[in-house]
Each structure stands twice: as C-alpha cells, then as structure tokens.
Amino acid sequence: MVAVNFSSNTILSTPVLQRARGVGRITASQAGGKTRLATLFQEGCGKIRLPNTHASSLEAVLINTAGGITGGDHLQWGATVAPGGHLVLTTQACERSYRSTGDFGRVHTHLEVGAGAHLDWLPQETILFAASKLDRTLEADLEDGATLTAIESVILGRDAMGEDAADALLRDAWRIRRNGRLIHAEATRLDATSAERASPSLLSGNRAFASILHVAATSDTAEALCARLRTLMPGTAPIAASANGERVVIRAMAPTGLALRRLIVPVLIELTGAGSLPRLWHL
Template identity: 35%
Template sequence: MIEPAQGAAGGVRWPARLTLSAARDDAGATRVQARHDGPLRLLKTLYPESLAIAHAVLVHPPGGLVGGDRLDIGLDVQPGAHLLVTTPAATRFYRSNAGEAAQVVHARVGEGGRLEWLPQETLAYPGCLARNEVVFTLAAGASLFATEVLGLGLPAADQPFDRGRLLQHLEITGQWLDRGWLDAADAALLDGPCGLAGHRVLGTLAYAQTSPLADADAEALLAAGRAALADTALAGVTHLQGARGALLLARVVGDDLEAVTLALRRVRAAWRASLWALPGEAPRIWAT
C-alpha cells in the first residue's frame, strides 16, 4: 500500500492505482483479476446476467479527491471477454488547496472483447482544480459503451460553480476526442448560447466499434436514441463513421443529475438491445 506523501503546497498527496484484467476462460466465463496500490479497490465482481459478462464494482474509500490526489485505473479486456465496470457512488473533486487532483483511466479492449465503462456521476465542487481523463483503445472486432455525467457545483446546497476549473478528456483512440477546460471564469462557455447556456450538468454516452455500421442500422439506432431522449429538451444523437470504425454519440445538457443520468440510461438500453441483443437493465449496485 502506498502511504500518503506531502504535496508541493504542504497538503497530503494520496495516489492510488488499480488494474483490472478480464479474460475469458475455456468455459466462456469472464474472470477478473485485480491489483491495487493505495485506497482504490475492486469491491466485488458480480454476474447478474451470465458468467460471460462480469460486472466489476470499484470503490474509492476516501470518497473524493483533493489537490494532489491521483487515481490511476487500468483496464485490460482480453479477446472475447465482456467486462462492465461501475461504481456505487459519485466521483467527487473537492476544493483544491494543493494543486491538481486527477482521475486517469486507460483501457484496452482486445479482439472481439466488450467493455462497458459506466461510472456514477462526476461532481466538480466549487474551487476544484481537476483533471478527468478517460482513454480507450479498441482492437479489431472490439466494442465499447462509455458514459460520463458531469455536474458543476452543488446547486441543491446553494454552492454554485463560481470558481475552479476541470479538464475533461474523453478519447477513443483514432475515433473520437473530446477535450477541454470547464472553467468557472469562462462565462461564454458556461452561460453562452453556444456553450452550456446556464446549465450545469453535461452527460455523454458513446458507443464505438471497429467495424462500420450499415446505413439502415445506423439510422435505426439514431431513431431509437432520439426516441429515448424525446422528453429531454437539450439533447442530441450523432453517428460518425470512418476508417477506424463507427461511433454513436448521445449528449444531454440539463440542470438535474438524475434526469440526465436516466436519459442516457434509456439510450444505452435501446442501443445495447439492438447492437448486442442484451437487455439494458441497470447494474444492481446502482439500486443500493
């Protein structure tokens, strides 16, 4: 276990690392092995759907990150394995007094593998200095679902995001990159009509595969996504296709974390059923 170390500004720097490796055994089950340093753990591996699909639940016992903290998560999905990763609680970036707090996720999905990265929401507290970086690399025949719901400030507690900044980096190597600073001082981005327009919750759902989608299939998936978002005022669904494969993207902007989260879950359920012939029920840990 890594002991806390002093940060540059005199605060405590508390790094943590977790590596998960998911492999398919001879019977077709996905088995997960974990290695960790510091306060980051694999709480449980569950099989609510079948032994072929492992649900890994990650926990960070400190409950949040302050300046100088860093969480490194490595995911290695071996060929043919199917891994779903989630958390029982939000990731919280607290006010920073000692430099940047960072959560960095690097995931590789092997040939024919499937990964679902479905953490609970990320909360950026007023005064945070944070980096939230997630990078996926897909081998031939691999596919991926990934979600990110970001809440700026704590409006229910009357703590607006009036200071601080967060770097959001979401990437599927060779297919999609969404990177930018969300800065409390950037009124044009946070309040302008071409930005968040005064809203403080941004949700993203991405589906990627390394093979193209037929035009008819893509249109049907777009229609299903838009139907799932029919009651959501500020939302959109996009299909991108290139030499590295196909990408479906759903994005929602709003004021309520739960509403944005549920909207994206509806889209995931529709797409999961169409693309993988699998039900879209929420992982059981979300109900606890």
C-alpha cells in the same frame, strides 16, 4: 562536516500536505461462455470489488476510499477484457472533486478491449465542488470487432445545497483507438467563466451534462443504433445523438443531476452489452 541550520519559519512556510494516491487494474478472461476475473491489482486508495451477478459478463466496482479528489491527488484505473468477453465497470457512488488550494487532482483511465469483446465504462456522475480543479483523461484501445460504451457526466455543485460551483475548473480529454489508429478524440474544458455557463451554445444555464460514446463494430451498425436512440429522446430536451463512421456520440444537459439521469438512463440501457445498468445505478 557541513552544518545545516533550519529555522522554524522555514519549516512552517513550506508545509507538505498529504495527498491521495490510488491505482486499480483488472484483467478479464473468457472461458466457457462467461467472462471471468484473470488478474486484479489495487494500491493505495484505489479499490476494486466484484459483486455477484447472474449475467455472463463480469462487473467490477471502482472505489476511491479517500472519499473524493482534491489538488495533488492522483488516481489511475486500468482494465483489459479478453477477446469475446464482456466487462462492465462502474463506481460505488458519485466521485467528488473538492476545493483545491493549488494543483489539479488527476484521474487517468486506460481501457483495452480484445477482438469481438465489449466493455461498458459506466462511472456515476462526478460532482465538482466550489474552487475544485480536476484533470481527467480516458484512453481506450480496441481490437478488430471490439465495441465500447463510455460515459462521463458532471454535476456542478450539489443540487440539494443550491450550489453552482461557478469557480470549478475541469479538463477532460478522451482518446479512443482501433488497432492503434485514432478514431475518436475530444476535450472538454471549464474555465469558470460566466459565458460558458450561460451561453446558449454551451451550458445555457444547466448545471449537469454528459458525454456518451458508443463505438460499434461497423458504421452500418452505428447508423441503425443512432436512429433507435433518437426515438428514445424527448423532442424538447437538450439531448442529441449523431453517428459518424463506427461512432455514436450523445450529448445531454439538464438543470439537475436527477433530470440528467432521466435523460441518459434509457440511452445507456440501449447501448450497454447487457441491456441493463449495474445495480448501483438504481436510485
């Protein structure tokens, strides 16, 4: 027999903090000209709800019942839409990344879009609070003729409270593939330095920013779409669009979250397969 002695000091010096874990996955099939639910899996704080709509597409709302993300939390979202289908994914509200005393909170999303199908990845903004740490990844695999509209937007602190979350940290990576071939990769990183917040080539004092990607079926379609989008953008606003091959990329910045929405909503409406945004997006 081996005697093991535990002291109260040892126990108190190594606290084990509760952390949130959540998984949500949805698969959509296509039948009778309408996209329908095939499978749904949810675990922990990751929940998915399916509101009734009159559209032929299937809309799913992702919910983090933990109420936000902090250091050590881990959320995983997954979605698959069958060939010819149309799936719309959004969130119940803005996600919140709270103060972390240690590790990064992690959010990983994996999307699969069948041949000729369309998927709208339309989460609402993520609000970074002071001293928060968020590591986020988005992966998407598209088949022939599949199209995708995806947005990730960030607000640094709460507008009403006058916060700027100057010490918040963010790592955000995207990898988009067509038939296994990488067609789009990007990475955003905030290191809580004054230069990245104030520099004219970076945030230029703005506290809200968004990246939007649309993958079209062909490069000609992408070029025409980019030209239409530019007509919707105010000439003096910090928002711009570019087309490269089958991709259209839009970047936007604004001093507040509300100002950012006013810039990006007309663009998103033009890009989505339904020509409208989910009801939860309406203020």
